[in-house]
Amino acid sequence: MDNIIECNNLTHYYGNRCIYKDLNFEVKRGSILGLLGKNGTGKTTTINILNGYLKPTAGNCKIFGENSQRLSADTKRRIGFLLEGHIQYGFMNVTQIEKFFKPFYPGWKSDAYFELMNKLKIAPRQKISTMSCGQRSQVALGLILAQDPELMILDDFSMGLDPGYRRLFIEYLKEWASSQNKTIFTTSHIIQDMEILIDDCMIMDYGKLLISMPTQEFLNSFREFKCTVDKNNIELEKNNLIRNYEVQHGKLSIYSFGKQDEITQYINNLGINHGDITESKLSLEDAFIGLTGKY
């Protein structure tokens, strides 16, 4: 089976509010897919549906070919799940929690867990509820790595972590996934982290999916075109060419998958007086903001 996750015509409403409608996507074995979006665009909703903790209004998700609402014990064993905020059993200590999870997973790798604990000098009897968010994140990561699942689903793994812990987390994940052809589905608000980690990205906006493609392809084809204009009240129609734009202090920025001459021709056709158009490549964070807007 090539696709580990398949979501078909996924639709979800909270009351009358549409989170998304007819969302389709799949995650291939061995890929790391990042789901990006502003707050409230449905990232955690999607994670919850994938894990079977939320019944979608319509459509379905399949993980390893099973409906995510009715995952068997064997399939759950193949999925590592990280809750937002690195939540774990706070009433257990480092050793107790490892002992608890170990028998559930035949391929459990205690070394992976204790190596991480030793590296961070976490005492074996330290209670999880007394740990900092960074330490807790490493316990959660260590447990998932020890579980050695085929698929990891991570909900905002960078939440509350300082840059050092974030980098450590990403390096471990990247190494784990690439060396063993594992699959990761993740969300995060820290887009710089995602740029290092993910192979494919999906960017969501309110009620819809904006793009779904390999990250490198997105970064190679999505551009910012800038020029000076003589007024600030320019309004452009958003379409396949003009994905987004903003005008500030006499400067027009257009975000597009198009070529420079297409943009120039488009602006000229609208009769807008403008200066020289410059084209810039974008980081993933800039491209994300360019595509979705600042607010």
Add this chain to the structure above:
Amino acid sequence: MNYLLYRKEWIKTRWALAALALLSIIIIVNVWITVNHDLRFVNAPRYWNAVVFEGYQFYGRWMRYIPFVAGIVIAIVQFVPEQYQKRLKITLHLPMRENRILLSMLSFGIVMLTAIFFILTALLTILSIIYFPVNIVWAALSTVLPWMLGGYAAYGILSMIITEPVWRYRIPQIILLAGVVYCFSFGYAYKIYNNILLTITIMAIALLMSLIYSGNRFKRGEM
């Protein structure tokens, strides 16, 4: 895998269980001291007459509420940490059927409640046998039994309330809890529940299962 879930539940609840066991012992010791005192220093024949012929309950009113307190405390220490930050998601993600996980957690609570009730019953029996005839011992035990059934029911309902994902659904459930505590504890006279013992036993078992209802609602992400 049930033993693993039992271990987790034990780590979570052991201090509360120890406190409940201690409380049970203190209550019975207090009853013991009171009975001993009343027999020796008040008026032994009159006291004996009150217990044997007038239905005076020598174990006092506190005994009535201990099973409910035990049920409520165990439900809180067992399920609040699971509901806090939605940790129940971690538990339900364990490679077992969700209902089996919920039933394991429930059975742990039942076993622990039974252990507390065993301490209470054993000590009460010993105390009763020392001072009173066997028919009074049976009368005392059959009066206490419905309160214990109420303790199980209260445990089941409060587990459901804590696990319930939608606040507005908790309101009728809280009313149900208050009703159950009232129904299972209003009878104070000896053997008052004897004619309906089977009915309230079935009720208690049914109410114990209510966790499955809210656990499944939690699993489906009801909002």
